[in-house]
Amino acid sequence: MGGEDISSLGITTQLTLLGRDTDEQYGFVNPPLYKGSTVIQKTVHELENNGGRYIYGTIGTPTIENLEKAWTQLTGASGTVLSPSGLGSIALVLMSLVRAGDHILISDSVYQPTRELCDGLLAKFNVVTEYYDPSIGSNIEKLIKSSTSVIFLESPGSQTMELQDIPAITKVARKRGVKTVLDNTWATPLFFKAHAHGIDVSIESGTKYLGGHSDLLIGLASATAECFPLLRATYDAISMVPSAEDCLGALKGLRTLHLRLKEAEKKALALAKWLQERPEVLKVLHPALKDCPGHDHWVKNYEGSSGVFSVVLQDGYTKESFVHMLEGTKIFRLGFSWGGYESLITPVNPVEYRSATTWGHKGFTMRLQVGLEDLSDLKRDLTLGFEYLTGHSKPRL
Ligand SMILES: *Cc1c(COP(=O)(O)O)cnc(C)c1O
Numbered sequence: 001m002g003g004e005d006i007s008s009l010g011i012t013t014q015l016t017l018l019g020r021d022t023d024e025q026y027g028f029v030n031p032p033l034y035k036g037s038t039v040i041q042k043t044v045h046e047l048e049n050n051g052g053r054y055i056y057g058t059i060g061t062p063t064i065e066n067l068e069k070a071w072t073q074l075t076g077a078s079g080t081v082l083s084p085s086g087l088g089s090i091a092l093v094l095m096s097l098v099r100a101g102d103h104i105l106i107s108d109s110v111y112q113p114t115r116e117l118c119d120g121l122l123a124k125f126n127v128v129t130e131y132y133d134p135s136i137g138s139n140i141e142k143l144i145k146s147s148t149s150v151i152f153l154e155s156p157g158s159q160t161m162e163l164q165d166i167p168a169i170t171k172v173a174r175k176r177g178v179k180t181v182l183d184n185t186w187a188t189p190l191f192f193k194a195h196a197h198g199i200d201v202s203i204e205s206g207t208k209y210l211g212g213h214s215d216l217l218i219g220l221a222s223a224t225a226e227c228f229p230l231l232r233a234t235y236d237a238i239s240m241v242p243s244a245e246d247c248l249g250a251l252k253g254l255r256t257l258h259l260r261l262k263e264a265e266k267k268a269l270a271l272a273k274w275l276q277e278r279p280e281v282l283k284v285l286h287p288a289l290k291d292c293p294g295h296d297h298w299v300k301n302y303e304g305s306s307g308v309f310s311v312v313l314q315d316g317y318t319k320e321s322f323v324h325m326l327e328g329t330k331i332f333r334l335g336f337s338w339g340g341y342e343s344l345i346t347p348v349n350p351v352e353y354r355s356a357t358t359w360g361h362k363g364f365t366m367r368l369q370v371g372l373e374d375l376s377d378l379k380r381d382l383t384l385g386f387e388y389l390t391g392h393s394k395p396r397l
Helices: 011-017 044-048 062-075 086-097 112-124 137-143 166-176 228-238 244-276 295-301 319-328 375-389
Strands: 079-083 103-107 128-132 148-154 179-183 201-205 219-223 281-285 308-313 344-348 365-369
Touching: 011 062, 011 244, 062 079, 062 219, 062 244, 079 086, 079 228, 086 112, 086 148, 086 179, 086 201, 086 219, 086 228, 103 112, 112 128, 128 137, 137 166, 148 166, 166 179, 166 295, 219 228, 244 281, 244 308, 244 375, 319 344, 319 375
Parallel strands: 103 128, 103 148, 148 179, 179 201
Antiparallel strands: 079 219, 201 219, 281 308, 308 365, 344 365
């Protein structure tokens, strides 16, 4: 809508209105796609003084701005900076807040490519990364040094699903002048209000639930008034511009984000509870269930749970039978990413990358992304998978 304050409206109403202005669009419901490099200026004065409304494709387009504005309003931030992918946003945010010689604290349960970015590229620029136990809470204060500039949280953790005590960590960080960055991809702003809980920069891989159809890549970083100009300066400096089509796809995803998340929540929770009763399963790591580390933080701070969770199997199955299960299910397909309409299954092995904590489980672990398929089909599919796991039958590929 044309700049009116819609924050008092219900969330589903807001999702229908954000990032579009029908009056400006000749009455068409959805905004048009603007893409391009050159923007013609009317006068030499405009050309020489950046005088026009738009100047050049990398600096801003109506399509990019529609998504930026929508996300800023939805998150309650001061501003949003987009990137061509979620990992792009993580890199952009860290480059904005960190200098050579700084020490940064990163959760040991973080998305693996974030870890590789810190240990690789950032290390090359003399930034020292220290990993912390995601259950640390206010004790993070003991790890803060005079050179610490950023605490990077991810809650729940990728693959292992630990919930962090975000209010406790942001409180300590504010007191000590350290910036907090949260990867909020799992919850989205609908299920966790990052900035209301004291987070300075909240990152969303819009590739997941916002896109919702596994057909686009985009990253969004919403920030406080203090951090936004730093992010924007990096964006301008390196010109990490998102694709116009993907911005439009993300805006389209926004309209049904609530519906799709609610459906994923319902199906995933039902499936998680069903899995808890299976004899092949040791533990279901779903934030809304008690077995999940940090479950109490989910109860206190979150408004819902999405459709991704992990399952630790009983010890004793062979690698071969685990592979048979992963390759044998027909609806749960093997593949990375999540947040689409299709169900996915992936093996996870936290032992391979953990450094600040140890992963205590010996049994194989898998992550499920629950899509929009019929629940009875999903259960039947996993039952088939368990038959492969227990060696009662073998998949025909
Ligand atoms: C997928 C993912 C990312 C990266 O998003 P891309 O758009 O695929 O680069 C970042 N964080 C989390 C938690 C993710 O699951």
